[in-house]
Every structure is written in C-alpha cells, then in structure tokens.
C-alpha cells in the first residue's frame with residue numbers, strides 16, 4: 418500500500434526560480450502572440466501547425482527533457498509543466514502538436530542505450546522533426562496487453578505487422594516507437610518496443626482522424642505491413658515493451674494533466690471577464706451568487722489541479738517511483754475532470770453566447786473532453802489509484 422503523502426512536499430518551495438519564471442514567461446508570450454491568433458483557424462480547418470512547431474522549436478520550447486550531452490536543455494519534469502501549461506492555455510491542439518515529442522521520445526530517453534540516444538535524440542534538437550508513441554490499436558486502448566501487432570525476428574531484423582490508431586502526430590512524424598508482440602502467447606510479457614522510421618517500406622498512413630476537439634493536432638491511423646526494422650532499433654530486451662510503455666506514461670502524465678489546467682485556466686479567464694461585463698436584472702452577472710460561486714469553484718479547482726501536477730512532477734524529479742505513479746494518476750484524473758467541469762461551466766456563464774463559435778469557450782469545452790480519454794482514461798486513472806492504495810508495497 419502506498420501511504421498518502423502528508424510530509425514529503427514539506428521541502429518544496431512554491432517560489433519559482435528566476436530561470437523558471439523566465440521560461441514560463443517565454444512560453445506565455447509565445448502562446449499569446451503566436452498560438453492564440455491561429456487557434457480558431459487551426460481548429461476549424463484541422464490544420465497541422467507546422468509553422469508554429471518550427472517557431473516553438475527555434476525558441477527552445479520543444480524537446481525540453483533531452484539531456485545536454487545530446488544538445489538539449491535537460492530540463493526537469495517540473496520545468497516542463499511550466500511551459501506546457503502556457504502552450505495549452507494558448508490552444509491545446511497546437512500545444513499537443515508541440516509537446517507530443519515528449520511522449521514520442523520518452524521511451525528512448527528512459528530506456529535507450531547510449532548509442533540509441535545518440536542516434537535518435539540530437540536530430541530532434543537540430544530541426545523541428547516530430548516523433549510519435551504508437552501503442553494503441555483498434556482493439557487495444559486501455560487494455561494495452563491486448564495489442565495484436567507482431568514483431569518476428571528474422572536474422573538481424575524484425576518484421577513488423579499490424580495496425581495502430583489514434584497516434585498523435587503520426588501523419589507528420591519521422592519516426593515512432595512502435596509496441597508489438599514478440600511472443601503473442603505471453604500477454605503483456607510478450608510485448609517489445611521498436612523505433613520505426615515512418616518512411617520505411619510497409620508503413621502506410623491510412624487516415625488522419627477527424628476529431629471533436631484539439632483539432633490542430635494530427636491524430637492518425639497507420640498500418641505496418643512486413644516492415645523491416647534492424648535489431649539495434651529494439652529498446653530494452655524482448656518482453657520489456659509493457660514496462661517501457663507504462664514507465665513512459667508515468668513520466669508524461671503530469672505534463673498531460675497540466676495541459677488540462679491550461680485549458681481550464683483559459684476558460685476561467687474568459688468566464689471571469691464576461692461575468693463582470695454582462696448585466697442582467699441591473700447587476701453584472703458575477704454579482705448573482707449562482708454565477709459568482711461557479712467562478713469561485715473554477716478558481717479553486719484549477720489551483721488544486723495545478724498543485725497536484727506540480728507535486729507529481731516533483732516526485733518524478735526526485736526519483737520517487739511508485740509514489741510518483743500514484744500522484745501522476747491523482748493529477749491526471751483530477752485535472753482532466755476539472756477541465757471538463759470548468760469549461761462546461763464557462764459555457765454556462767456565457768449563456769447563449771457560450772454555445773456560439775464566435776466565442777472561445779465552446780472550443781475549450783470540446784478540447785477539454787480529450788483529457789479524460791487519452792494517456793489513460795479517467796476510469797483507468799481510478800483503477801491505478803485504487804491498485805496503488807490497496808496493493809501491498811514491495
């Protein structure tokens with residue numbers, strides 16, 4: 418059983434360093450000046466924001482965790498949250514396009530050998546290329562071990578076959594970490610992970626999926642047909658795939674959760690401003706207690722979500738393993754559900770205008786829904802939390 422933490426955060430200061438404040442300000446300014454002006458158009462047209470990805474890359478707002486020895490900044494999980502919240506505040510679809518390399522490169526960062534890291538990480542710093550994390554399949558989302566893609570060893574290569582779906586940025590990625598079964602009879606212990614170049618013969622993008630929200634991010638389905646991958650592209654040993662996938666998701670979960678905080682913060686700010694301006698029955702609607710309390714709950718729950726994300730990231734940065742898994746799920750579950758509630762309430766505060774596309778909050782409500790689904794649904798987060806609470810430690 419993992420004890421609920423009462424004291425480990427005692428050493429944490431909530432005062433950000435000057436560098437952290439500057440990093441956050443840089444991301445905020447970028448979100449305000451570059452992302453916001455394009456969010457409506459990218460949403461309406463499902464436009465992949467290659468130009469904004471390139472600008473973010475130039476400013477050093479991508480691939481934050483790549484170590485200095487490979488040309489990156491080697492920033493902490495905590496620092497990454499400061500950037501992500503602002504980018505998602507700008508637009509979560511564009512924000513996801515910019516930050517998803519963190520998920521794509523996560524398995525290489527966490528499990529790659531020196532040679533593998535030296536091969537795959539520096540190009541991410543040198544130019545704004547994208548990489549993806551290809552775990553989900555048409556028949557395997559929450560139930561990861563049910564995946565059916567196979568990788569069969571043939572001399573110095575593996576031959577991969579299967580279908581992947583819902584893969585962020587896959588339609589524009591240079592490479593993806595693909596999870597496939599090397600021993601289909603062994604369930605989760607039979608999964609392995611491979612870096613696959615998306616230009617390889619046999620990789621076919623089948624569909625750019627049309628989504629309800631976060632429409633600026635490409636989400637694609639692709640097929641693998643007799644794709645030959647050299648043995649040196651396997652991450653870890655055969656059978657390590659499940660462990661690699663779960664550890665990567667533990668690492669990225671607070672970063673996804675803080676995206677939900679950014680969306681909720683944006684909705685809150687719109688609702689707050691509108692509630693001060695809109696007059697009914699001779700009063701600004703903020704003065705009607707029902708509206709004022711909605712705004713008060715938004716502010717409270719957003720801050721609680723932000724602090725859970727910060728604590729989870731701090732635990733990851735301090736090597737707190739199993740506790741970090743629990744807190745990452747606390748953060749993801751709570752922040753995702755908060756974003757859904759806050760954005761729904763923001764539409765309510767704007768009344769009929771909230772439902773109209775000329776106003777920004779209906780998009781935020783559509784965008785928020787995804788946080789309850791990807792990188793582990795809210796139900797799966799509860800499953801993880803219950804398992805961590807009830808399973809004996811050790």
Ligand SMILES: Cc1cc2nc3c(=O)[nH]c(=O)nc-3n(C[C@H](O)[C@H](O)[C@H](O)COP(=O)(O)OP(=O)(O)OC[C@H]3O[C@@H](n4cnc5c(N)ncnc54)[C@H](O)[C@@H]3O)c2cc1C
Nearest residue numbers: 550551552553557558559583584585636791792793794796
């Ligand atoms: C826009 C988008 C981007 C994505 N990006 C990626 C990506 O980059 N890479 C990648 O690999 N995947 C990605 N995904 C896939 C995503 O992680 C899965 O959609 C998610 O894990 C849910 O899987 P599923 O869709 O198969 O739903 P299912 O697993 O079929 O779940 C359906 C419903 O049943 C519930 N449920 C399932 N099992 C249980 C259980 N044991 N207990 C309680 N409830 C349960 C779920 O919570 C959900 O409500 C993305 C998805 C979307 C929509």
